[in-house]
Amino acid sequence: MPKKILIIDDDPVIVKYLQAIFSDNGYESCTASSSMEGLDIVRKEKPDLITLDLQMPGEWGPRFYRKLRKDAELRDTPIIVISGIDGAHAIKDAVAFVKKPFDPEKLVGIVKNTIG
Numbered sequence: 001m002p003k004k005i006l007i008i009d010d011d012p013v014i015v016k017y018l019q020a021i022f023s024d025n026g027y028e029s030c031t032a033s034s035s036m037e038g039l040d041i042v043r044k045e046k047p048d049l050i051t052l053d054l055q056m057p058g059e060w061g062p063r064f065y066r067k068l069r070k071d072a073e074l075r076d077t078p079i080i081v082i083s084g085i086d087g088a089h090a091i092k093d094a095v096a097f098v099k100k101p102f103d104p105e106k107l108v109g110i111v112k113n114t115i116g
Contacts, residue, residue, distance in 0.1 A: 003115045004028045006047035008038040008064065010056040018051060021104045027111070035064030042074055048115045054083040054090055062090045078114050
């Protein structure tokens with residue numbers, strides 16, 4: 001069964017691009033366009049990894065992260081921050097911080113090192 005990645009980003013172009021990258025490399029993906037929606041999806045889908053944009057309408061990525069870490073069942077889900085703003089320290093336990101625009105091969109390498 002393929003590993004599942006939750007993509008949380010409000011830019012539909014980035015979401016489609018990430019879905020294509022992950023699909024081409026044998027991963028399943030599910031998506032959320034806001035951190036509020038992301039919490040619902042992560043509880044329902046139980047992804048193996050989350051990619052998280054920091055700057056989104058409503059709640060920003062760091063607030064999603066804080067809520068996720070309070071949930072004992074979900075707190076260990078690895079997170080890769082993918083953002084256009086400099087926020088490398090916004091998510092202290094993130095596996096990696098990838099700045100937009102990003103190199104897809106580098107991103108896939110980080111994913112493979114994290115979840116196989």
